[in-house]
Amino acid sequence: MKPLPIAFAALVHQALQDAQADGSLPVFPIPELKIEPPKRPEHGDYASAVALQVQRLAGKPPMQIAEIVRAHLPDAPFLGSAEIAPPGFLNFRLDRAWLAAQVDYILTAGERVFQQEDGAGKRAQVEYVSANPTGPLSVHRIRGGVIGDTIANLLEAVGYTVTREYYYNNAGQQMNVLGASVQARYLEMLGLPNTFPENGYKGQYIRMIAATLAAIYGDSLRDAPVERFRQLASESIFYRLKSSLRRINIVHDVFFREDSLYEDGSVEETIAALRARGLAYERDGALWFKSTALGDEKDRVIVKRSGEPTYRLPDIAYHRNKLERGFDLIVNVFGADHAATAPQVLLGVKALGYDPSCVRTVIHQMVELVEGGEARRMSTRRGDFVELDELIDEVGADAVRYFMLAQSPDTAMSFDLDLARAQGDENPVYRIQSAHVRCAGILRRAAERGLSDQNADLSLLGEAELALLKKMLETPEVINRAIAEMQPQAIAIFALDLAGMFHPIYDRVRVISDQEEIPAPMAAARLRFYKAAKIVFARLLKLMGMSAPEEMERRARAEPLSAESESA
RNA sequence: GUCCCUGUAGCUCAGCGGAUAGAGCGUUGGCCUCCGAAGCCAGAGACGUGGGUUCGAUUCCCGCCAGGGACACCA
Structure with a gap:
């Protein structure tokens, strides 16, 4: 069903045209008409300030213009009455019989009620969460997940076919550190000599993974290479991460591996294409993307002196891949900590000759977790975080969805654990x-x-x-x-x-x-x-990705959340 | 220092250039022999600050003050 403001705007537009045609109003370009429900019910169901908007163009007092528009309004089944009010508002009232009859429309439409079709035949891709599998999700990623997933739902509600996508790096340096951390804990558990890596992951979950490996494989991994641990650890983390996300109704269609961009040659092609366009050059042993040529404040390194690409290069290759797939709309949901890189990636694909105008970037501000009146900083590396599962156990999956959704992405959010607990029933x-x-x-x-x-x-x-x-x-x-x-x-x-x-x-x-x-x-x-x-x-x-229960269940009060942390 | 986001009720937040700025929590006072009181009714209570644009600014622009984030050959 079409939104009523659009239907009313069409009437007003027609009225203006007709008034111009019969000379009641001078000819001027008709501006975009904004029709919305007024705050006060006595101002009608929908109101237009068109007479005020065009008073200069029309060269008449607003009240007079409003009257002219009203007199030229065509009939419509939903239009009950139109009144003018000082200083020149046009206040519409819906036809009461038509309004009451919408009950039957709703019943007929059923669960697809208010479904729109403007996006029919169009394909959208929404990327969200996209955390590397090095540990439990941070609250920032959870927020981004809820925002992204809800946007995907909304796009479907206007007719888009939506691909929900998760992009992750399973090959980089951080994953090696993860593997080495698990390896060290595993060996430690077997009483064997080990070296815990500097900057290793210290969370309790590393020990749990190691314990699981020990239970499944005994000591048969004692001489396994770190790559084996990396692989087993990331599989384990991904398994938990997906099942946690599923609890808040986040299920991705595509998990896009960064290393696939190396395997299929995309990364090499990206470098070659940039070179061919004279937008890549070497300096100090590194390869640079000449992004200043496209307006960036400085050039960016894409291949380090060590020969490893920076995250930027595969990111550009990934976005090229997305654009190649021919989506009509691409939505990226990033946290504020990644805000600066988003434009750089778009410059990258632009440099490759692609038009990134179909890409919308949603930046959400950070989430501050407050407990006991104090802010708690989350760090995967340090092992200090609240797990999504715990959060769900504590406040419920629906509350996690709602609270993460209900604030503007532009607002830095305080998620007060005590409050979430205390609110409980109310x-x-x-x-x-x-x-x-x-x-x-x-x-x-x-x-x-x-x-x-x-x-x-x-x-x-x-x-x-x-x-x-x-x-x-x-x-x-x-x-x-x-x-x-x-x-x-x-x-x-x-x-x-x-x-x-x-x-x-x-x-x-x-x-x-x-x-x-x-x-x-x-x-x-x-x-x-x-x-x-x-x-x-x-x-x-x-x-909103929430459940619609037939009966309210009283939820058992959970124990207070305790973050795991360890000072190793 | 530069860039981005944010300052609205005691608290957490909505608010699309329009008419008397909303909600939840909290608070004050009233309501349970009725479809689940996880509820209903009534009250008190707010646009950081100074300019500008506009018929009209909480909304757009500029300055200032305050808070958060980003400024890597980390992702």
């Missing part, structure tokens, strides 16, 4: 989910009592129900704006607003009551309304 997650649960409860009770919504007369719905319905119909425009601005928190905020409108209605607008007599036709209309509301809440929860 946080926004439950507020939204309980709206769905309550609808489910009504449907259940109605079924038990043999109530039906057949032949429901939706004109019996009250203003409060229609107001909620109107709000629900804003979903498509919220989705569009979230995508256009890459601000997926909009959907989380919207869902909470909607729940906030729902609960008072649930309280007063009853289908079943022991205290008041509810006529059968009224009960039928309301029942159908709640059916529709349930569908909408389920859709919103699904878009």
